[in-house]
Amino acid sequence: MSPEPTSVGEAPFRCAAASLERADPIAGSAANVRTWLLLEHAGPWGSDALLDARLPEGLGRALKQRARSARAKALLIRRHRARADASAPVRVFAAYADPVSPRLESGVLADPREALEVDLAALRAGGSSGLDPVEGPDRDLFCVCTNGRHDICCAERGRPIAEALAEAFPEQTWEVSHIGGDRFAGNMVVLPHGLYYGHLDPASALGVAEAQRRGELVLDHLRGRASYVMPVQAAESFLRAELGLLGLPDVEATRRVSDGNLSTVTLRALGASYDVTVRSTRSETERGRMTCKASRDQPVPVHELIEIIRL
Structure with missing residues (x-):
């Protein structure tokens, strides 16, 4: 079933605008994944990028299977305004988003099928994927979702962000295929840390x-x-807001205990430990379409702070 058409003269539905109007909570909405594979492909991508893009026969499906077996996320990437060139070398990245010691590796492939040789399982286990390690202050990748065929909001809101970042940080900026959370467009993930940001515009993306x-x-x-499941993500954000902590290493989750929709997360911060209790539910009052293509409203996911206790 497809969404009902809009009336003549009525603005088309946009899930990101609706999410902003509802003031959907943003904390605790990132996908839970630590291992990443990024393969350069100038596009077009299609709705399911790995399956719809013009990759060598069978490569997209094989990459999906390889990523699934390694509990990884495989994405296509491209430079802003890149043009397809079958003869050009192909960049590939493998990242492990450890919350304490994230790692990034990279290489250049003569043939995109060589991406199947990247050892994601070894990377996940603490070794190397077979690519070269990337170090230094400029290693962070700013990966902006612009996969408009998956959701139009990703293109409309993502491309201006990619343009602004590409001008300021040309070597670190990549457009990427679908990363999840369409209604939070413009979306960006910072690798190898695995930090998801949403509801960005060019100015706020540059600030990030x-x-x-x-x-x-x-x-x-x-x-x-x-690298954390959603309730832990929310607990980290709540504690950081409470203590005013912005530094990447300032807060670390060490334990989680769940009881139904309640999660008590133990986090280290400022030399002390805190228990942060979060209730994860779906709103009884706020409903909406989570994507532009959705055919019906759904309850909005919510993480509610119950208490913060210093141990």
């Missing part, structure tokens, strides 16, 4: 990039740290 270079977070737009 500048903060990242200082080793800091921007809480107003932080969806969560992908």
